[in-house]
Amino acid sequence: MADDIVLPGTAAVVATDDIGSGRQVQLVKPAFGADGSATMVSGSNPLPVGPPAYQQWSGSVTGTGTLVGSFDVSGGYTAIIITVTGTFSGTTVLQGSFDGTNWTTVSLSAMGASTAGVASNGDFTQSSTPNGSNGYYVPVWFRYYQFVCTAYTSGTRTYQVALTAAPLHAMRVNVANSSLSVSSSATGTTTLSDAQANTPWSTVGSLGLGFNGATWSRQRLANIFKSVTATASGDTAVWTPTSGKRWQLLRFQLFATADAAQSSGGVITVTLRDVTTSTGLAIPVYVPATGGTALGGWSSGWIDVGPYGVRAAAINTNLNVNLSAALTAGAIGVVAAGTEE
Helix, strand or coil: CCCEEECCCCCCEEEEEECCCCCCECCCEECCCCCCCCECCCCCCCCCCCCCCEEEEEEEECCCCCEEEEECCCCCCCCCEEEEECCCCCCCCEEECCCCCCEEECCCCEEECCCCECCCCCCEECCCCCCCCCEEEEEECCCCCEEEEEEEEECCCCEEEEEECCCCCCCEECCCCCCECCCCCCCCCCCCCECCCCHHHHHHHHEEECCCCCCCEECCCEEEEEEEEECCCEEEEEEEECCCCCCCEEEEEEEECCCCCCCCCCCEEEEEEEEEEEEEEEEEEEEEECCHHHHHHHHECCCCCEEEEEEEECCCCCCEEEEECCCCCCCEEEEEEEEEE
């Protein structure tokens, strides 16, 4: 059977599609518009498709109890935005629920740089004017939410609560009762510290901290290089730091010239020392009595002592290389790389 049907007595044609076995399916074009109008969908008039409508509630608290009742966030919403105004002493919490009956406290994050008034469990606890200009947000995880005042002392606090389907760029991530600030306007001037205890994993990963068995510290990148040759028994300065600084050794290399010799062939121990205290970096090197008979030139290659390295015990002290015996010819060389802090 052919497509289309002619209405009896009118000669009007209804567009259809013949799907076989004598069955015709009417073809329908979608349209949209307000009551009493219809705009046909076309390339220049596409069918409007968008996020759910923006919704907003408000409520004030002057005592314990629910201040913004259960609101349903199903339907494609991605986040809840909260602004708070008023001077208040007490505790209010945002609670979430899957069924509208069983509630659990939900953590909140400050949208600006300030975290005033947000406890690790999401409680608002400040007694001064809250961070109303920046507000707070929480991604939508539950279907229902409500604000509840669990403790009240004095004052009035007003909440503006809005639902949005727009994507949000998180400014703060709460991890294990600690927070890591992430800001698109960061200047990179934040001063980091060493020997941190109980560092959250978010900080360890983002800042590249290393664990030394007791504490977490910053990793280093070598930007200072020092070299020296030594022939005398005892200490020879390799690295004299800038006044007020201390050296931080990250890697080093030892070498012996091909003509290196000593009065009696044997092992010379080459030790790197923090002034007169051994760093634990000691390497035995065989040096013959006659130069050129055994070594033919020797190098240890670069020896890496880790991303944190070996740090001087105090400022304004030398990194020394110590030879256990003097050379009669040739030299032992040291190249050191690290930072000054």
